[in-house]
Amino acid sequence: MSLAGKVAIVTGSGRGLGLAYAQELAAQGASVIVNDVDAATAAEAVAAIEAAGGTASAVVAPVGPSATAKALVDAAFERYGRLDILVTNAGVLRDTVLWKMSDDDFDTVVDVHLRGTFTCVREAASRMREQGEGGRIICIGSPTGQRGNFGQTNYAAAKAGIVGMVRTWAMELKKAGITANAVIPVAATAMTATVPYFHAAVEAEAKGEAMPAFFRHDLGFGDAGDVAPLIAHLASDAAAGVTGQAIGVGGDRLQLWSHPEPVATAYREGGWDAAALSEEFDAIVGERLQSVGEKFPPLPEELQPPQA
Structure with a gap:
């Protein structure tokens, strides 16, 4: 596999998973636009890529606004002459339960993750279509988006x-030869570092040691290098033939997530009234509720977090 001659944008790539993605793309030969809200962090990421023999430059801007999307795509064309790959990774967290979540908590996260993905993909796809050579859109999802998560x-x-x-x-982009896929990473992040269940895995990573096999194999939980x-x-x-997919990766595990499909179907001539639903609902869906x-799974005894 070679990405020589390709140009990529990776949003939120100053550190963590995003940096790992940018470093891997550069290692495979792509020129990379690094993005972060902090200039020093972005500069350090570029320096790390260049020190490893790669090519990169930075755009310092918050993801979400259309102006940032345009600045990122313009930078790719101005500095490297084209755009082939977009990875939308930028994100923030404002975790709290529903009844305590403020409008700002909700809007901030949705603006960066959802609107930011939309604005960046819209701008990149438009320019890729004009370029006429196809392209790759890779959006970062989460198990939380697939299954839900408290808070x-x-x-x-x-x-x-x-x-x-x-x-x-x-x-929409198939005719233009542009693929669009979601990656669902399972890896040690700032969020998992605070979860007691992952203590042994996070501690091992912090020490530069291999994560216990329980995490890597049984949970499919690893580090950023496993996702990149x-x-x-x-x-x-x-x-080129993979598009519209949600693909999970972490530790030793690779997964293809299914699209939502009906798991129970029943028909009643004339439709369903309240009485019929009350009588038949449990028999139709009761044992199939998701x-x-x-x-x-329970942590092995040797991987239990220390007691406070």
Whole structure:
């Protein structure tokens, strides 16, 4: 696989998962536009890519506004002459339960994740269509958007919305040879660092040690370096036939998420009135009701977090 001659934008790539994506794309030969809201962080990311022999430059701006999307795409064309790959990774968290979530908590997360993905993809896809050589759109989702998560109304809404947009864009952009896919990463982040269940995994990563096999294999939980190769693959010519998909990756595990499909169907001539529903509902759907949230297996005793 080679991305030589390709040009990529990775939003929110100053650190963490986004930086890993930018570094992997650069290692495969792409020239990369790095994006962050902090100039020093963006400069450090560019320096790290260049020190490894890659090519990168930075655009410092908050993702969300259309002006930022235009600045990112303009930079790709002005500095490298084209655009082939967009990875929408930028995001923020404002976690709290529904009854405590403020308008600002909700709007901030939706604006960066959902609106930011929309504005960046709209601008990039428009320019890719003009360029006439196809392209790759890779949007970062989350297990929270697939399954829900306590305290993350805003984040769940945004990440679920991203997958819905990806499915739509796959249809709209097919004729132009532009693929659109969502990646669902499961990796150590600032968020998982605060969850006691992941203590042993986060501690191992902080020490530069291998994560216990329980996390890598049983949970499919790893570090940023485990996710980045999938980004590079979806950005390559080898993935030209993959579009409209939600693909999970983490630790030792790769997953293809299904699209929502009916799990129970019944018909009643003339339609369903309240009495008929009361009588038949449990028999039709009762044993097929879907679970919510992620269900983790019990931690082995040796991986239990220290007691406070």
